[in-house]
Amino acid sequence: MKWFDYQAPTTLANTLALFDSHPGAYLLAGGTDLLVQLRAGRKQTDLVLDIKHVAELNEISFDVADGLTLGAAVSCAQTYENAAVKTHHPSLAEVASIIGGIQIQGRASIGGNLCNAAPSADAIPLLIALSAKCRVASSKGERQIAVEDFCIAPGKNAMLPGEILVSLHLPAPKKGSGASYLRFTPRNEMDIAVAGVGASIVLEGGVFKHARIALASVAPRPLFVPVAGDSLIGKPVNVESIEAAAELAKGAATPITDMRGTVEYRRHLCAVLTKRALEAAVKQAQEAK
């Protein structure tokens, strides 16, 4: 790796001030994307800012009114070990436990997964399905970005120079809700998704009241497919409604052919995985009653 300086600020204000005065700096959370990219020469910088010592970025808390607050630097292991996450967002605990292996999970953060903006990132479709909001701050102020608007191109996110992701906010799950993320990988673990689907639903009296679906690895960015979720609203829970939504998800995918799979194969996977993710979400919603 080329020479860089390292600083580990301990307050959000100091982090923002440093980032403001060093626009070329990179933020270090778990480093499982950043250090690989710096070593390979795909990124270069004079300054690495370690954000793991800032309280706001390490917060993990839940309350019924505000839902879940997940600090941007909280590791996957801290996420899936957290009692509130396990109880209220089991699908988030599940996705945190499939990112890399145990060694990666002790370092990698959900926030870093999002900021790195890979089309294949496993956490992002689920965050979109769960209607997560990103709290973004710079030395000039704060704003909120809906997670479906956060990634704009492979490796590019919607933050402006000087802005950092402070935390993710997931609304508390409503009664009758369920969510799931499923991916297809040739190896069971430690592999990149050929395709992935995040789905979140709310049921009321056997009818879909709310549904959101998003896809991984089949577009230049994690893909929110509102038509697929909307098609379910007001429909009864059955094979026809679920398969119709799965076809709409497949129709929205614009994958490429590469060594992991062809266009046709990936589109087929979108339909299969959407159906299974919806079925898993429905099962969770019905069992929670």
Add this chain to the structure above:
Amino acid sequence: MRSKTHVHTKINGEERDFLCEPRQSLLEVLRDTLNMTGTKEGCNDGNCGSCTVTLDGRIVTSCLVLGVEAEGREITTIEGIARGNDLHPIQKAFLENAALQCGICTPGFIVATKALLDKEPDPSEERIRFFLANNLCRCTGYDKIIQAVQQAAKEMQA
């Protein structure tokens, strides 16, 4: 001259100070600065697990940790596993089950296995395979490694 950073840590229970460049990985510091060459470098990008150490009790791939990040933290490496001159039951089980050939992956497997068995003394075979998924072996084959872990689990409970 760019200056090096002073880092204070505890490694295998002993207070250790070292100087390193911010760009150096913890793996480089262990091997090249501290001459602790038990920890191995395989891929240098997080995939193979041969560089596994524990950092504040959690296993990590030390090629994806900066040396400077170790400030104030506790590290355990393969050199800290044996009990004095006696091999740890996990080390014995790897030997007795011929769970190594070239041995490059072995330190990583042993550090990871210890992390598993310290927390979960009686894991299922499936759990062992999932837990060790971040450790790759190119020569031995995984069955012997899994058998060694199972034997170590039995002996550590006895």
